[in-house]
Structures are given as C-alpha cells and as structure tokens.
Amino acid sequence: MEYGDLTIGQNSFVGQFQGNQPFGQRPSKAQELPDVQASLHEDAVRSEDVQMVTLYRKLTSVNSESERQKIVNDIAKLTRQQERVQTVFSRIVAMTAGAKQLSTVFETRKRLTNFNCYEPVVDVIHQRCFSLSQNDHALRHLYTMVNLCEMGISVERIMSAINETC
Secondary structure (H helix, E strand, C coil): CCCCCCCHHHCCHHHHHHCCCCCCCCCCHHHCCCCCHHHHHHHCCCHHHHHHHHHHHHHHHCCCHHHHHHHHHHHHHHHHHHHHHHHHHHHHHHHHHCHHHHHHHHHCCCCCCCHHHHHHHHHHHHHHHCCCCCCHHHHCCCHHHHHHHHCCCCHHHHHHHHHHHC
C-alpha cells in the first residue's frame, strides 16, 4: 500500500520550490524578494477592525446602488454591535468597580494571575452576552475582566453584574 502523491517526484516543481542553492547558502541579491515593510504599515489594521475596514473598502468600489445600500446597512449593523459591546463592558465595570474606577479599568492592562476568577467570568460572558468566537470586538474587551479580577472584586459580584447587564 502506498500513500501520498506518487507523481510529485516526476515534476520539476519540487526542485523549483526548494531551490538549487546548497544548504545554508543565502540567495543572491537578484533572487531576494523586494522589501515590503513600507507597504505593511500603510495597510496595517487592528484585527478587531478588519471587518469594518473591509466593508469601507468594498463601499468605495461598489457599482450599483443596491450593493451600496447593503454595505451601508452592514456598516451600521457592525457599528451598533461594537457600541453594544462597549456599553455592556462599561456597565459591568461600573456596577462592579464603580464609576470612579471606570477609566482605570479601561486604561490599564494588568497581568492575569487570578484564573479562578477570570475563567468563570469569561464563560458567563460567552454564554450570556456575546459569542466570543464570533465577536472580535468583545474579545478585545476581556482585559477589563482581567483588571476586575486582579483588583480583588469577587467572582459573584462580577457574575451578578454580567447577569443584570446581559
């Protein structure tokens, strides 16, 4: 019994892919790829903003009014979702840490050490508020839960705020 693509050795593609330079030898300047560092900075987008940027780029290249309206509606829906995420996390923080601590919780990023607090809190957010695997924006706000747990706020108090908010 034989496995794999038995025709791969018959093509010159493998040799072209691997190259014919001896091991450890760098390719000559003519063979090197062009430097793409400059273009990377122009197109860099935070991962949670990729969907919005993609919609805006589609909007600039759309031809029909119906397509344009659909994209505008998608942008409005995504904006509402992002605003809801911000509102939910702000309410949870205000209810647990207090309004005076709101800016502190949102502006700092503490190191997670209290896993016994964080893991159940994230599970409840995922079950009651947002599907974290489907919502990059919500994922980016989980650091606030780290901050609450690291501030010594009890799991019960955080869970209560989540249950009231969502």
